Each structure stands twice: as structure tokens, then as C-alpha cells.
Amino acid sequence: MNATTTNSIDMPSGASWAAHARHPGYRRMFAPDALTLGIFLPLRFYEGDMRVLAGQSRLVSDIDARGFAAAWVRDIPLYDPRFGDAGQLFDPFTYLAYLAARTQRISLATGSAIFSLRHPIDLAKSAATIDQLSGGRLVMGIASGDRPIEFPAYGLQHDQRAERFAQAVADFRRLLQPGRRALTSPLGHITDAELLPKPAAGPIPLLVTGASGQSPDWIAAHADGWLTYPGSSVVPAGPKALGQKIQAWRDRIPDGGFRPHATNEWIDLVDDPTHPPTLLHGGFILQIGRHALIDLLSQWQTAGVNHVALGIQFSRRPAAEAIQELAEEVLPRFPSHEDVPPLDMDW
Template sequence: MKTICKIHNPGKMTIGLEFPLDNDWSLEGERKRKTEGRPFGIPDIKMHTELIKLAEELGFSALWMREVPVYDPNFGDGAQIFDTLAYLGYIAGITKSIVIGTAAVVLPLHDPLQLAKAVATIENLSESRYLFGVGLGDRPVEFPLFNFDFETRTARFVLNHNIIKEAWKNNSELNQYYEGLSNTIQIYPKPQKEIPWILAGRAQQSLNWIAQNMQGWFNYPRDLEDTRNLVIDWKNALYDNNQATKPYITAYHLNLLKNPNAPLIPHRFGGSVGVNSLVTLLKQYEEAGVNHMALHLRKSETPLKEALTLIAEKVLPHFKIEETQKETLYVH
């Protein structure tokens, strides 16, 4: 079996990246954006293929992307611009070992049968490297565009979760969700292996529900103390619900400074820091119980190609999983 990068090694932390692969929120990136006439929050993704392949070659364990269906200037964030599911299919074809994940697909905005087929397709094409991260959605402007009610999205989240799980079963019985549907109707392809569900945020669900129904929890960037407390809550919920160890995942908005010895200056969702102090910072998150950290580099003073290479050289060796510990993707 082909070796696949693993994101969960209990007691250790692995390092991934969050799309888009551009530093358009840095001072230099902002200058370039204005020169090129791009709206704020629309990154330059001309080098995306090169950077994706470089991330895999350098040993980053995962690539994560969010779903932003429409660009709203009030939010000023176009994410990675490309459609999430189509882009995942492309990435599956140009990579071999790196995990690809969503954090997150806005589950209530999708037809569950279409989404079940698309996600199973990505899982097949990537040879089971896909982590299906889902979220509730928090932008009211998006929901009426897709003829959905923002206020009922929580119930639709749970319903879509149940329908997709049923659709992936062999000899699934979708007629229990669709009146008048023949019980012989099936959605293909079926997943080659069980697809791990990762919840981004809470989706207005209890921690007990998350522990029972998800294979990992992707929480929003927080400082060390808040992260430590949430990891404890997560571990307690897993224990109370008789669940095996499941990863706690988070992100960090990193401004990688050009001075390698620059100390940490915290900011919202992350901080500015030199590469030498970055090792210490990430070790603190590992000690707090984080199993996987997705670095978000849109604010990076250091250009992306240089930043990835520097992190791979100076940081990744401190979070390396030994070859004997590598196994298939599954996090449960």
C-alpha cells in the first residue's frame, strides 16, 4: 500500500498549510494587489500548482481549504478563489501523498446527494487522502442565494450529515429520506475507505454530539491558554462518550518575519515571529495537546516559496513522524 502522510500521531503535532497560497495580506502583498487591481481578499494564485507540489515535496502533512461560495466585499475574503470541490479533484491529481482537507465545506448550502457523490469521487481519486471537513456557515448573505433559510441551517446540517452517511453505504436505503424513492437507488462511487468527518467550529452542536459523530475537531485559532482548555474539553467529551482518541486541529495566522530571531508579537488569530522562535511557539501548542496545526500565511512578510522552504528546513524536523509510525490517513 502507498504510504500516506498521517496528520494524527497521539501526543505529537503535525504541520499543514491553509489555502490560499499567497501573502496578499502582508504589506508587500497589499502593494502588489493594488498594483494589479485585485479587490481586497482576492489572492494571487498564479503559482498555486508550483506551491502545492513544493508543499508536498517539503514534507508538510496536509493542505486545507475553506469554502467561500461568493465574494462579499463586507467580508473581504475570496479564500482560494477556485471552487472547493473541483479544486480538490485537481489537487488529488497532481499530488501523491499529502493529505487534502476542507475546513470547511458549508454543509447546509449543498444538496446532500450531489455532495455525497462529489466527496466520494475526491476520496477515490486521492486514494483515501481526503478529510471531509464541514461547517455550519456564518454568512447570512449566502443562504438566500441558494434558496435556503439561514435560521434553519442547523437542522439541515444534521439532516445532510445523515443523508450523506447513508448514501455512502453499500445497499444504502435513501428512501427513508426521500418520499416515493425506490429503495434500489444508489449513489456511486462508494468511498474506498470510510471518509473521516472533521467539524470546523461547533455547528451549534454539543461537544458530545461532535465526539460521537466526527473523527476530528478543527477549532478556530486561539491563544495558548484557550487552546489548552478546549483540548481538555475535547478529551473529556471523547472519554465520556467512549470514543477513541481523535485529533484536535487548529490553525495559526503566521506572519513569518524576515529576521529569524524576531520574538513573537501576538495578533488576532496568530502572530508575527521569526523562524527560530516559531519552533518554540509551535512546541507550546503541541504541549497544549494540539494534534495538527494548519499554518495560514496570508500575512507573511516572507514570500511564500521562501517561507515554505524555511519552515521545512527549520521547523518541520521538530515535528517529524518517524517512517515506522506512518500509516494510512485514518484518524479514528
């Protein structure tokens, strides 16, 4: 087998939905003109006591059994008090491997893995391992990083994160291609070696988060999907503006094929189903009843959104109660796609 050498950051590019249509994780979440629901972890906000996460994996198993499309974890290597958010605390890849053993169908998603901080060999090794252990359920939101304190801790320059992100994406994809690799890039040199394992069901889908320091044309050419904040959730102009942004991105996609869009919202789901959408904590949290939530999700679907990850860590109701209401009253209107089951992996 001949090795392949390349040093351009422009290849390989992103793949269309058709290229991932048999990938269990991607297909469970995405289809044209449809919207599915995921849940962001943690289910309760960390305020200095790890016990807030007690029992969370059991609830994730319940989220899986109830038919949600995805469980999302964040990649926050260091806690910066100025941000006030430690994510789900656990390393995202270790935790997803643990959750893979506790779930059966749900997609396992990163939102988002910081490609600018981590070496592509380590990213590829961890990602392919989880994809194999889960039967092809890994979908990766990826980003360049927004916490300046982390970059000098890794010996990196914060102002170089955009260039490093683009290079890491290219190297990550090459490392997971079939066969041995000879790879030369600013991030390292490989001669006639192979990274194992390979993914279970073809290339691992990469959803670029926001701009990640890249141009709109780069995102259109290289992303397997796009993950962005939704903008305003309390006025009709918000979903309309989001739809225009999504369409402008899709108009730039070189082959004109479908690429999915995903967004997220932190909600306080109140027990009054008629409660109108109300912004709390400077707009960071959306307090809402299920009727208004269903209406908002429908507007986002019309705008071209294909998946919404809901964070309930700030909800004042018990997590299990909020999950039950979402599963019974909201999820049936936005069902997950069941036609490509996970691969049967007996490790």
C-alpha cells in the same frame, strides 16, 4: 442486497482514530500525542486580481514533496465584501481534484466544507470522487457556515443552518455506506438506489469546525475530529485554555477513544528567527519568527493539538521562501506520519 431505511439524524456517529488508522489522509495527519503541519491555501491573498494565484499549484507540489501533512482549501461560494476574504477562489472540490493529480502523498483537506449549503448527495459524490482519485487522501473539515449572504442565495434560512448541518452529516455518511440505500430525511428521499463511487479507504473522516450550531455532546459523539481556532497565541494562558477545551471535549467522547484536534493560524513568518509573536490587524494575523513558532507549536502539542494548518497568505516574504524555511527549520520537529501510504490508483 436489502436496502436500509432510516430517518434519524443521530446515526451513524463519528468513528475513533482506530477506525480510520488505515485511511491514508487521516493517518498522515493524526496520531495520539503528536502534531503535524499543513498549509492553508491560497498562498497569497486575493485583492481583485486572479493572477495572485499564478504558480500556486507548483508550490503545492513542492509542499507535497517537502513532506507537509496536508494542503487545506476553503469553501466560500460567494464573495462577501463585508468579510473581505474570497478564500482560494476555486470551487474546493474541483480544485482538490486538480491538486490530487499534482501531488503524491499530502492529505487533501477542506477547511471547511459548508454542509448546510450543499446537498448531501452532491457532497458525497464529490468527496468520494476526490478520495478515489487521490488514493484515499481526503479529510473533510465541515461547518454550518458563517456568511449570512450565502443562505438566501441558496433559498435557505440562515437560522436553520444548525439543523440542516446535522441532517446533512447523517445523510452524507449513510450515502457512502456499502450497498444500495433507501433513505428518508428532510433533505430528500431515496428508494433502493446506490451512490457511486464509494470512498477508497473506508469512511471519509469528518472534522466538525467549531460548534457548527451543535451541542458539545453532539460534537463528541458525531465528529471524527474537531477543528477549532486556537485562542490567544501570544500569552502562556492561551495554549493552556486550549488544552482545557480539548480535554473537556475528549472527556465527553462516548467510547473514550482518541479523536484528533486540529487548529490553524494565519502567520507572517519574518526572516528574523528571534522575532517574538506579535498580533497584527486586530489579532487576525500572527507575526512571528521561527523560534517562537516552534515554541508555540510545542505548547499546542502539549495541549493536545494533533495538526496545525498554517496560512501564509499575509506573509510579506515570497511564498516559496516562507515554505522553504518552514520545511527546513520547523517541519523536522513535527514530521508527518508516513506509515500508511496512499492507495495506488491508476485512473
